[in-house]
Amino acid sequence: MPNATPLTFQQTLKKNLKRVATYWAPLSVLFTALGALLGFYTLSTYATSINRPDLMAAALEAKSALVPWLAAVMGMLGAYLLILLSTTVLFGLTVSLFNDIPSLQHKLVGILLMPILIGIVALLWQNFEGPTLDDWGKLTWMLIWLGASLLALLTMRTFRVAVDTCATMASPGNPRSWPLRFWFMLMVALLLVATVICAVFPASLILHAYTGEDTPEALRHLMVISMFAATVTLLPVVVFYVSKADLFKRLSVGLLMVLVSGGVVIVISPGSPAAIVYSASSMMKARNPVEARYMLTTSYATEDFDTNIWGNVQTVRGKPEVSAFPLFSFGDVLLLCPTSLINKSRKEWPQYSAYCVLTQSSNTIRRPKKSDPATAGIPGIGNPPDHKET
Structure with missing residues (x-):
């Protein structure tokens, strides 16, 4: 009708929300497919950025870890867009x-x-x-x-x-x-x-x-x-x-332009997708540069490790025990790297990631930290102090 009163912003918003509710079933399928594609892309980007494409096949089997991974990536992407915009x-x-x-x-x-x-x-x-x-x-x-x-x-x-x-x-x-x-x-x-x-x-x-x-x-x-x-x-x-x-269409188009312009900048900027995924991996502790002792119960032997890179590799109950940190921990997938590489930057990992070992969390035991012999006997560290009777 030519003389119809135009809808207000609230009315237009309510109308479009009803449309979304009506078609929610096919939309949910679409969003699930997009989420799976985004998960595959981000995992592939991370594996490529550290030059370990062998991570992909194992990581894709850990579907339960995909949701927190995507949440971390989307959070980091949002922060990245806020700075860009x-x-x-x-x-x-x-x-x-x-x-x-x-x-x-x-x-x-x-x-x-x-x-x-x-x-x-x-x-x-x-x-x-x-x-x-x-x-x-x-x-x-x-x-x-x-x-x-x-x-x-x-x-x-x-x-x-x-x-x-x-x-x-x-x-x-x-x-x-x-x-x-x-x-x-x-x-x-x-x-x-x-x-x-x-x-x-x-x-x-x-x-x-x-x-x-x-x-x-x-x-x-x-x-x-x-x-x-x-x-x-x-x-x-x-x-x-x-x-x-009207205001609703202007806001919708403006928001679309925000997403498109931000996405274009990320795509054309060399290394930006990898930087976002790399930061997200740190946020969700998939990459956790903290030294610990790990005992590998299967697949590896002590002689498999280069002591020039891994340092002192001990044999405990016939299994190798190494000082390492997880460069990638996703579901049951675990990529352990020697602590000598703990300060390497993203730019350097393609060169050094070959020294890391790919294993499973279920086949790896994180060993408890042992006290330094030099601190033994200090109250609160090592052996408990002697108590005198009064």
Whole structure:
């Protein structure tokens, strides 16, 4: 009906939730399949990142461990996306300062976008390839950029009208208050600066995830990816304010853009999927760099271990006992590595993981820690102290 009253946000949300409830059975099957695929992909990514593809076949049999593994991966992915999307949040806050004049926000989002793009590109270029500057030099260039940006914004009639309207709405009794306009412009300036500075966060994640060779070409490639990551994540805000659809559709499309832009950045960033999975493995203790003594009850003999890497390998009840830590513990799958490698980074594991042994938790006994002979007899450690009768 042409004269039908449009649905409110709450009504639209309720309507779509009912649709989800109606089709929940096929959706649950779809989500289960997607979860299985994601589990396979993340396990494969971890096994590949440490150069142990033999983990895959054994790990896939431990289906009961897949749920906590996926929960850890999704939690780490969420944290990763929050850092990547820091510029999105601050840019959205900048545009939201003009909520008192919604009729101009679709124009203001483009006006505010230009100085932010210039600032982000300039900042990342300076950090990657620009001249080395001290803190005062960086502050000087930041102030020059901010001053030029504010002057350029104030030359635009749309921006001046928006500032006047928002300042007037903030104090209707004093519509010509210049202090209000000053404070409003100060808030705009601070958010512009914060949005640009936050571009270093996705760049830091991308650099941290990279494990390749440090060459000028690689550095230039990482700079371009960092610029893309810091700017493409501004698109959800642009789409939200430019779209003329109802609030529910704008939020839905904006959220979709957030997920798509974040996913694209993760996919094109070298090493990012492996970095996320590697961090998730530490969070759920699948990788636990804590030294302990393990007795291997089957498959291995004492002579199988290189003492130059494993150190002193003892024989207990005819079984080898080694000092090790789990690089991967998933269900009954256990990958033990010598403690001499406990401080190796993700970049180094493809070279050193061949020294680790793949076994099962059910065939491994974690031995209790023994006291140091030098501490024996100390009260509270080793032998109990003698008590004198009174």
